[in-house]
Amino acid sequence: MGLMSTTRRRLVWIALALALHLAPAIRDGWHSGGAPRVEFAVRVAAPLLPTGEPPLCREEFVLSQATTPFAHVSSLCELGDGRLAAVWCGGSREGARDVAVWWATRGPLANDQWSDPRPIVTRESAAQETFRFVRKLGNPLLVADKDDHLILVYVSVAVGGWSGSSLNIKQSPDGGRTWSPSQRLGLSPFFNVSELVKNNAQPLTDGRWAVPIYHEALGKFPEVLWLQPGPGRAEAVKSRAFGGRNAFQPALVALAPQRALLICRAAGSVPEICITRTTDAGRHWTAPRSSGLPNPNSGLDALRLGDGRLLLVFNDSTVSRENLRFALSSDEGVTWRRARTLAEEPGAEFSYPFLLQTRDGLVHVTYTWKRRNIRHVTFNLAWLDSQADGKNP
Amino acid sequence: MNPPIAAIILWFLVPALGLAIIFASVVRWAGLSPRGLGWCAGLVLLSLALVATPLSGMPLARWLVGVVDHWSVPSMALLTSACVQQFFGIELLQRKDRQVAWLFGALAGFLLYPLALGLGPFDPYSLGWHFGMLFASVAALASVFILRGNRFGVVLVLAIAAWHLRAVESGNYWDCLVDPFYFLVSVGALGLWAWRACAKWSRGLG
Numbered sequence: 001m002g003l004m005s006t007t008r009r010r011l012v013w014i015a016l017a018l019a020l021h022l023a024p025a026i027r028d029g030w031h032s033g034g035a036p037r038v039e040f041a042v043r044v045a046a047p048l049l050p051t052g053e054p055p056l057c058r059e060e061f062v063l064s065q066a067t068t069p070f071a072h073v074s075s076l077c078e079l080g081d082g083r084l085a086a087v088w089c090g091g092s093r094e095g096a097r098d099v100a101v102w103w104a105t106r107g108p109l110a111n112d113q114w115s116d117p118r119p120i121v122t123r124e125s126a127a128q129e130t131f132r133f134v135r136k137l138g139n140p141l142l143v144a145d146k147d148d149h150l151i152l153v154y155v156s157v158a159v160g161g162w163s164g165s166s167l168n169i170k171q172s173p174d175g176g177r178t179w180s181p182s183q184r185l186g187l188s189p190f191f192n193v194s195e196l197v198k199n200n201a202q203p204l205t206d207g208r209w210a211v212p213i214y215h216e217a218l219g220k221f222p223e224v225l226w227l228q229p230g231p232g233r234a235e236a237v238k239s240r241a242f243g244g245r246n247a248f249q250p251a252l253v254a255l256a257p258q259r260a261l262l263i264c265r266a267a268g269s270v271p272e273i274c275i276t277r278t279t280d281a282g283r284h285w286t287a288p289r290s291s292g293l294p295n296p297n298s299g300l301d302a303l304r305l306g307d308g309r310l311l312l313v314f315n316d317s318t319v320s321r322e323n324l325r326f327a328l329s330s331d332e333g334v335t336w337r338r339a340r341t342l343a344e345e346p347g348a349e350f351s352y353p354f355l356l357q358t359r360d361g362l363v364h365v366t367y368t369w370k371r372r373n374i375r376h377v378t379f380n381l382a383w384l385d386s387q388a389d390g391k392n393p
Numbered sequence: 394m395n396p397p398i399a400a401i402i403l404w405f406l407v408p409a410l411g412l413a414i415i416f417a418s419v420v421r422w423a424g425l426s427p428r429g430l431g432w433c434a435g436l437v438l439l440s441l442a443l444v445a446t447p448l449s450g451m452p453l454a455r456w457l458v459g460v461v462d463h464w465s466v467p468s469m470a471l472l473t474s475a476c477v478q479q480f481f482g483i484e485l486l487q488r489k490d491r492q493v494a495w496l497f498g499a500l501a502g503f504l505l506y507p508l509a510l511g512l513g514p515f516d517p518y519s520l521g522w523h524f525g526m527l528f529a530s531v532a533a534l535a536s537v538f539i540l541r542g543n544r545f546g547v548v549l550v551l552a553i554a555a556w557h558l559r560a561v562e563s564g565n566y567w568d569c570l571v572d573p574f575y576f577l578v579s580v581g582a583l584g585l586w587a588w589r590a591c592a593k594w595s596r597g598l599g
Contacts, residue, residue, distance in 0.1 A: 014539050132459035186562045243514035
């Protein structure tokens, strides 16, 4: 009798084990890990026609006066009413406890000014909202979803340096007027460390976003965060593009529903920008290949222009961040041609550029100006094409 | 947007159970016998109060989870079992169950952490987001353990139940199965067991 009872009890537990483990299969099917099955939402490229438009280039600082001694890692997005919104890190110095994520907006007209900045995440608010100790804040990324819904992804650290980073998100339903509490994203099993973000996200056809992120613990490599924003908790999973220690901090450029590039900052002994490609929307990536352009282990950004060309902004050096230069590719990143110089000054630092093309066709770039301010440059394609130095890599 | 309630319960309960075991050891060292419901309730409540005590405005448990990030179900089960044994003398997890738990924690950690942190191109952590090899393997393991009468199989059933209840913030099944604390204690326990086995063997030779 006792033996029967024990056997029955064990069978019940086994049935429970199987039912609970296999139930997700009904909803999800079999997953072999890696990226979900998705498609990039890509604009159809319109060929560039001569418009007779005069070259336009406008430069300004986002911070009209020094709000904080240190400003770094900016990100931009276009709001529903055509205004620009920018976020960046600002405080007394990089990694200091008073570093916050700051926010400012700018109207679409030429003589509009950047608004007075205000902090939207502080170390204290992040700790309060994520229910955890937060020692410092880092890179923010701002993404404009539909209907003025904004997503802010930002880095926080509890222990150690930047390799101890975790990612968090906040969402705004009203174009940045109000923000939801921060949500911590669990993306790494070992103390949830070493996940960072810098460059812009790509929309997917199912309403999700592909956010290029990167890891820097035992390895330094690019990953993609597949983010499903929502009014409650956002859902996020990640997949690795490739391993190693040579390339990270990627810019994700979608070329077609299934094809995309990750253009990566150099981290190893070869100071060159490298590129990896997918032809199945991020499920598999090719081995990274050199772009032929140098990189002094410094941030870069890239985007696909409305006319289908790829625009890259990078420090054109193997050793310093004294300049920022544009490069263009008309063959989906196979070859690059240097274009305009954005900034150059011996001994100065210009770094961490961020690119955005707005609905009016203008291209915006923000970058860290000497670690003291955020520079915003607006230009049209006529300006970009009006001077190419012809120096091929 | 705040963390799931099941996750917050784990954040407070796991360190509280750990503290209660330490307090019980201190009480025993002082010559008293901390047995029964009264001692259990008293020491667990005292521990809960301590981990909920704000330190610079934040409860101790939240400082801790800021570093460890999450607690796994085996950690919770092993601490609960130790507490029940301490206060009531009942072994929820017997010696053989605990040995399997240490073996599982050590193997899972060695398999997961180096690869997930970038040692190699494959990321096993990605197997924990959706149904696939990890879920099927743990289902098989749990069934074998239960069939052989090992209660660690039941702990694995509780782990998948916790995943369904979203008891870890990430939503990744790996985080229900293993945490760095459990991994390190498992490695330590296995090391101790191996050292004792070696010592016994060498005494036998002598």
